[in-house]
Amino acid sequence: MELTDIGANLAHESFADDLDDVLARAEAAGVRRLVVTGSDLDSSEAAVDLAGRYPGQCFATAGLHPHHARDWSPAHEQLMRDSARAQRLVAIGETGLDFFRDIAPRDAQERVFAAQLAVACDHGLPVFLHQRDAHARFLPILREHLPHLTRAVVHCFTDSAQALDAYLDAGCYIGVTGWICDERRGRDLYDNVARIPDDRLMIETDCPYLMPRTIRPKPKTRRNEPANLPWVAETVAAARDQSVAQVAALTHANAGRFFAIEGSDAQGQ
Template identity: 55%
Template sequence: MNPYRTTFPHPLVDIGANLTHESFGHDFDAVLERAAEASVHQLVVTGASREGSRHALDLARAHPGRLFATAGVHPHHAIEVTDEAVADLRELLTHPEVVAVGETGLDYFRDFAPRHAQQRAFERQLELAVECGKPLLLHQRDAHDDFLAILKPFLPRCGPAVVHCFTGDERALMESLDAGCYIGITGWLCDERRGQHLRELVKRIPADRLMVETDCPYLLPRTLKPTPKDRRNEPAFLPHIVHELAKDRGEDVAVTAASTTATARAFFRLPEA
């Protein structure tokens, strides 16, 4: 018996699911089945490396209308962004199943790649977004000022941009919104140690700029009970995040679900499920 099975009557879109992660290799079909049971009807599979972006496209092709892909290189892998890699990403972005450029941006929290390499990799992927006109899936952690300084000149020339897995403070939120960005909220909201500030900030996000995501297998909501033994997050837990988000925004859950789904479908140009 699945203890997380839920009758959630509102269709949802998970805009950030790392389904190429090895932890999903042994039960991928079951993960998608549980997502369907939880009314997570469409999922955007995150491409975070050259190889991962290709894998994301393969998954999207295998599940048309249900899974979609992004193509990009996460700042952790910024040194991958060579001329050859850019050409590879450019080709991936010609496919209709690839609905966004990214995940790209800056991460000064981990600093797994030199900052100058991160900045150059970010710029090159923003140039790709201008070329193809597709939306941007953005990553920013502890790098807000440099992130916006690089991003802003490109925004008038490219598609819409979402700051995925937003974890920042009030200034980062308001300046991102002022720049025209959308905001993706994850189970970080449910973390009493690190995400408590988001409980108030989410009230300030306009409904037509707000989307939801699991960022699975990462960021398992800490308020989810019972806690999965393997501590793996998965798309079926998205309704839990939506319930928490609705509560914090003072909305009926049906309103939050409907608005985030409509916003995601418009942003990524998804068909009706």
């Protein structure tokens, strides 16, 4: 079984002391490729660095999470554009809107979201998107840029069936995390994941967050990591009435196509 984790926050400080062990456990669990998320200037720089240090296993995105919209700067945009020109990125993001926490002003979030979509359009890169409680504003801004975007994935999808259908109608891919493994708050996602066509589904850990609650035995740590991705695949498979092997194969292939990293498995390096 081969898997791709399309959302791994490996630049997070919790991975600073044992990253090599984390990557080895991922490989042992069949997680061949990891897309390392850039969500601010520091993590974007770190993601690019990790992709350079672990070619074929780690791939980088660069972006600014809506929580950090106040921090948008020429330096961040320049990093994104320079890295894109140097072919060191597989996507722009994490970018989008978050009206659940409202950490940054909504007008700033919208402005910075549109700016990053423009960078992706200029450089022919797909986008890695965040949306929480902001669907009504998020979709119109995204639609303005869709004609010029190569591909888009709504990562860590947790919204309604209606929002899911709207993103699918717009041609988006959908990323599913361990949220689906949470019987308390993930039931709607469990019930709706079968609506996603085989060729638009991808899976992710969003580590170190969203530890799958289905892991047995129960982990001693609260830090999620890429090696736990098979637990997400297992729950997605059960919800879609597919085998784990089917879900692994189709999501791995979709990720390879979406991020243009087919044939980049670490085993082949």
